[in-house]
Amino acid sequence: MAKPRIGVIGTGAIGGFYGVMLARAGYDVHFLLRSEYEAVKQNGITIDSMVHGELNLNPAQAYDDAAQMPACDWLLVGAKSTSNAALAPLIAKAAAPGARVVLLQNGLGNEDQLRDELPADLHLIGGLCYVCLYRKGPGVVVHQDNGMIDLAYHSGGADAQAQEQIIAEGAAMFREASLRAREQDNLDSARWQKLVWNAPFNGASVVLNAGTHALLANPASRQLIRDLMQEVVDAAEACGHPMPEALADKLLMGTQMIPDYLPSMHQDWQHKRPMELDNLYGEALRRAEQAGRPMPRIAALRDMLQFIQDGYQ
C-alpha cells in the first residue's frame, strides 16, 4: 500500500517542521505557502534542529495556490487559529475525498469553528504539538526540543472503530518520522490539558517580556505561572475533564528541563501579529464560567493582552 499523500496548509514553524520530518520519512509532502513561497521555491525548507541537526528539504513541493495542489489524503493545518475563517476553502481545495484534516493549533474550540465550513466527508482531527520551535526567517525554522504530537478525532462521520483506526494511522505516520505520537480518545480533554501549559506561559511571556527560564527562576513569577496553571486545571475538571495528578507541578518541572523558550504568542507580539486570545483564553473562560469555575487570574491576563494588542502601532 502506497504511503498517503500529505498536504501542509499554512507552512509556518509548526507546518514546516512536521512536513519536513514526514518528507524525510518518505512521505509525499506538499506545502502551501503565501509570503514565503519564493524563498522556499528557491532554497527549500530548513529545520535548524538542536535535536536532529540541520535538515534541509530541497526541492520542497511548494505551492502558492491550493488549487494547484494534488489531492491529499492527510492535511496538516499549521496556520494560526486567528486565520481560521480563511482556511476552510483552502482545505477543501487540497483535500482528497474522505481526507483526514489535522488542526495543529493551540486553544479550545478551533475544530468547532471550522467544522461547518468543511465538506461533510472530511474527517476533522485535533493535533496537539508538544514542540519548541520558532520561525527564524523565510523557510527557516529553529527546532529547540521535543516534537511529540497528540491526535484525537473530532468529527466527520466515522464510527468509534473507524475513528480509532484513523487516529492509529495518523499516529503511526508521525512515529515513522521519528516523532512520539499519542492516540487520545477525547479531544477536549487533550486540548484542556495542553492549555494548562499554554495559557499561562504564552500570556506571561508577553506581559512580562520573558522566556520560560526567567519566569521559572523568579519566585513571584513561578508562583504566578503555577496559580494560573491551577486555575486551568480546576476549570478543566469542572468541565468534566479530569487532569493528571499534580499536573501543574509536573509541567513546571518539565519546563525547566527544556531549553529556554519564548512561546508562540511572544513571537506574535514581537512581530505585532494578532495573538490567539480567543482560542487560548476566550473560549476557555466562557466554558469555565458556564461550569461555575471562573478563572479570574486568566481573565486578568487576557485583558492585559487585549490592551497590549489593541495598542499595536
Place this chain on the structure above:
Amino acid sequence: MAKPRIGVIGTGAIGGFYGVMLARAGYDVHFLLRSEYEAVKQNGITIDSMVHGELNLNPAQAYDDAAQMPACDWLLVGAKSTSNAALAPLIAKAAAPGARVVLLQNGLGNEDQLRDELPADLHLIGGLCYVCLYRKGPGVVVHQDNGMIDLAYHSGGADAQAQEQIIAEGAAMFREASLRAREQDNLDSARWQKLVWNAPFNGASVVLNAGTHALLANPASRQLIRDLMQEVVDAAEACGHPMPEALADKLLMGTQMIPDYLPSMHQDWQHKRPMELDNLYGEALRRAEQAGRPMPRIAALRDMLQFIQDGYQ
C-alpha cells in the same frame, strides 16, 4: 492661640505640596530633605499647579538633619512606605511632646509598622491623600488635580473624645489651606477604600505602561481595572469594612474626570525605585486571605510587579 508648627518629614511630591499649601495659609512649616536639600535651600519649593497656578515658597525652611528642626506640633510624613524603618528616629527628633504624626502614605498596615518604634506620647494619624501630582525635578512638584485629605486616628492614647478633637483640628488646618479634608472615624476602612483605587491603577499602570486615560479608554483594561477594584471591595467588606455602594463604578467615572495621570508606582518603576508592593498589595492580600475572600487578580498583579522589580538592572 498661635498656629501649630508643622514639620514635613520626607519632602517629596506629597510632602512638598501639602507643606507649601499650609505655609501659604500662614503656618510655620519646616521641611526635612535629603538629596534635594541644596536645591531647595537655593530656590525654595515650587508647586506647578494646574489648579492654583505656580506657587513658589522661597525661602523654604529646609533642613537636612532632623536634629536641627524645631519641635513641631504636627508632623506630616511624606516619605514612601518602603523607607518606613528609617523614619521613626527622624520623627522622634522633630516631634514636640504629644505631637500629632500624620502618615501620608498609601496602603495598609503602615501605622502598625511604625507604632512600636515611636515614643508612646506621639499621636499617630493616618492621612489619605486624594491628589494627582508628581515630582518634576529637585524642589519642583507638578500638581494636576485635587488635594483632598482624609484623616483618621490610629494610636497614641487619646480617648474617643480627644481623638475626635485631634482629627477635627487637623482637618481644620488643611481646610485653612484651601484643601478639602474629611474626618474619618475608622482608619482601616478609610485605607481600604483608598486601596480600591490605588491597588488596580498603580499596578496596571506599570504592567501595561499606561496612564489612567489609556487604561479607561480600552474596554479590556477598563474591565480589568473594574474587576480588580471589585476584588478589593469584596475583600474590604469581608474584613468588616462596608464600602460605599457601586464604589468601583463611581471611581471609574471620577477618574475619567481628572487629567490623565501616571500613579506613583509608575514613577517609582520608571526611576527603578522599589515599588510599594507590600503596603499596597501584600498586607491586603494577607488580610483578604484570612477573611476567606482571597483576591486572585490582585495576587497575579502583585506577582507580575515583583518579577518586574526583581529584574531592575
